[in-house]
Amino acid sequence: MQERLSLKSKVLNENQRIAESLRERFRDNGVLCLNLISSPGSGKTALLEQTLAHLDPCIRAAVLTGDIQTDNDARRLARFGFPVKQITTGGTCHLDGKMIEKHLEDWPLENLDLLFIENVGNLVCPSSYDLGENSKIVLLSVTEGEDKPLKYPAIFFKADLFVLTKVDLLPYVPFSAELAEANARRVHPVMEIVRASAVAEGGLNAWLSWLDRRIDVAKEAQLLAVAGR
Ligand SMILES: Nc1nc2c(ncn2[C@@H]2O[C@H](COP(=O)(O)OP(=O)(O)O)[C@@H](O)[C@H]2O)c(=O)[nH]1
Numbered sequence: 552m553q554e555r556l557s558l559k560s561k562v563l564n565e566n567q568r569i570a571e572s573l574r575e576r577f578r579d580n581g582v583l584c585l586n587l588i589s590s591p592g593s594g595k596t597a598l599l600e601q602t603l604a605h606l607d608p609c610i611r612a613a614v615l616t617g618d619i620q621t622d623n624d625a626r627r628l629a630r631f632g633f634p635v636k637q638i639t640t641g642g643t644c645h646l647d648g649k650m651i652e653k654h655l656e657d658w659p660l661e662n663l664d665l666l667f668i669e670n671v672g673n674l675v676c677p678s679s680y681d682l683g684e685n686s687k688i689v690l691l692s693v694t695e696g697e698d699k700p701l702k703y704p705a706i707f708f709k710a711d712l713f714v715l716t717k718v719d720l721l722p723y724v725p726f727s728a729e730l731a732e733a734n735a736r737r738v739h740p741v742m743e744i745v746r747a748s749a750v751a752e753g754g755l756n757a758w759l760s761w762l763d764r765r766i767d768v769a770k771e772a773q774l775l776a777v778a779g780r
Pocket residue numbers: 589590591592593594595596597598672716717718719720747748749750751
């Protein structure tokens with residue numbers, strides 16, 4: 552047991568070292584990196600598809616998408632003309648820093664403004680692995696139950712933003728968006744929350760404004776880092 556614990560902490564320490572180096576590279580190149588985490592099927596890929604479809608063409612975006620098997624998500628996302636790579640973990644329930652570092656090898660970060668990482672569908676394991684992202688974003692859909700922030704507090708505590716997805720389905724499911732949001736704030740009182748629908752007209756407006764603000768903040772952080780040298 553002791554040995555297992557020490558192996559786990561070694562793996563996490565090594566991951567942290569890689570994550571810090573990635574974070575520095577993202578900051579120095581003015582790249583906003585967002586790590587999207589949710590259960591399978593909450594709508595991560597659908598949110599990204601509609602985001603890429605609506606993105607200001609001046610923004611140089613790219614996506615790394617993780618799954619245990621298949622490149623289905625990469626194929627869905629590649630249709631929008633931005634660079635996309637699938638990371639297939641072959642059984643591992645989360646992405647780690649080494650996988651991100653490896654898949655960024657031939658993507659010069661100075662050519663990017665925005666990097667989305669779609670993590671493997673899982674509300675538990677991905678929360679332990681820092682990928683050097685600016686923010687973790689947790690998604691929960693209206694068919695999953697209002698209590699999930701209380702059952703899976705680690706990811707709701709660590710995420711900067713909670714996206715409540717599939718709100719177009721609210722009239723058809725017994726789900727209180729207010730209760731889900733209050734539960735998230737019990738875990739993380741200052742958490743930002745937006746409601747989103749990938750299928751309704753204007754359903755991504757709140758999310759897209761959050762994204763715009765965060766892209767600006769990443770560019771300011773880059774200028775500050777350069778000025779501080
Ligand atoms: N009604 C509705 N369905 C959605 C929405 N977003 C995703 N879906 C559906 O939910 C299913 C899972 O979505 P997907 O993006 O693959 O989830 P992921 O596993 O988190 O990437 C698909 O059938 C989507 O069409 C939404 O905003 N509204």
